Amino acid sequence: MESSSDPSFFERVWAVVAQIPPGRVATYGDIAEHLGRRGAARTVGWALNEAVGSGLPCHRVVNRNGELTGRRHFETPHVMKERLRSEGVEFVDEHRVALDKHRWTPSDAA
DNA sequence: ATCTTGACCTCTA
DNA sequence: CTAGAGGCCAAGA
Numbered sequence: 001m002e003s004s005s006d007p008s009f010f011e012r013v014w015a016v017v018a019q020i021p022p023g024r025v026a027t028y029g030d031i032a033e034h035l036g037r038r039g040a041a042r043t044v045g046w047a048l049n050e051a052v053g054s055g056l057p058c059h060r061v062v063n064r065n066g067e068l069t070g071r072r073h074f075e076t077p078h079v080m081k082e083r084l085r086s087e088g089v090e091f092v093d094e095h096r097v098a099l100d101k102h103r104w105t106p107s108d109a110a
Numbered sequence: 111a112t113c114t115t116g117a118c119c120t121c122t123a
Numbered sequence: 124c125t126a127g128a129g130g131c132c133a134a135g136a
Binding site (some may be wrong): 009027028029032039040041042043044045046047048050058061062063064068069070071072073074 | 115116117118119120
């Protein structure tokens with residue numbers, strides 16, 4: 001097993017995303033910054049790309065604008081919106097969530 | 111080590 | 124709003 005394995009950046013991202021509670025949204029920058037990599041926001045997104053199909057709530061991860069940048073990677077944008085709405089997330093635009101109301105950060109996790 | 115790619119962020123025009 | 128450019132970082136070939 002793993003006594004002191006080296007969790008790649010990807011696994012750290014997945015771990016954080018997996019901790020995002022329903023009705024909350026996290027941003028790439030916040031996750032990257034929490035991992036100690038401030039400019040690694042793109043790498044975070046890349047990790048999510050691999051996370052598709054891994055059971056990770058990638059739809060809860062949005063950019064600084066609260067916009068679902070990866071809507072083209074999930075499925076249909078429509079499904080995305082409904083899914084987030086189903087969790088209690090409000091939208092301020094067609095593809096924009098109310099970050100001010102549902103902003104979640106790794107530090108918010110227990 | 112080098113080059114490319116990637117679901118970003120920010121600025122400027 | 125769109126378009127172009129720069130910066131930051133990590134993984135893969």
